[in-house]
Amino acid sequence: MMAAMAENSIEIKAVDCIRDERVRSILQKIDAYQREVYPDDSNGISSDDVLTLDNLTLYGAFEGDHLYGLGAIIYHQDYGEMKRLYVDKRARGKGVANLLLKKREEIMRQHGYKIARLETGIHQAAAIKLFKKRGFIEVKRFGSYNDDPLSVFMEKDLTQTIH
Secondary structure (H helix, E strand, O other): OHHHOOHHHOEEEEOOOOOOHHHHHHHHHHHHHHHHHOOHHHOOOOHHHHOOOOOEEEEEEEEOOEEEEEEEEEEOOOOEEEEEEEEOHHHOOOOHHHHHHHHHHHHHHHOOOOEEEEEEEOOOHHHHHHHHHOOOEEEOOOOOOOOOOOEEEEEEEOOOOOO
16 A cells, blocks of 8 residues: 555645544654654654644645655744654555655745744654755754753745755
């Protein structure tokens, strides 16, 4: 089934993180992974936080009824922030993460944002490589983040299109 996955078969759409058990399951996987790799004081946002932020929208990558990935946008006054990018192990290497990034960039542009920012961990080599491929560059700490040697801060000029 996954071998046949193609970009045009994946739909990215907003999801209900409170009522959809598939979403909650992936959020739990994200939290578990982050606890394995990073100390608690380096994990900035948990699934419980996601459920309570008014300025956050979570997006899912679906093929039919199957949810293969998630990614959120936190809407700040001057920039959009990408959070919680996760792709299920069954769909990795199939372009789902790239589609989630592209769609969230489009949504931010539609909302009038010129800058997309994100924070990730130093152990997310594949994610950092993808972010750079999509035009993100490393920048100094932003927002309310603490200085953390395990964090990588990145941003992208959304007026530039990278395919």
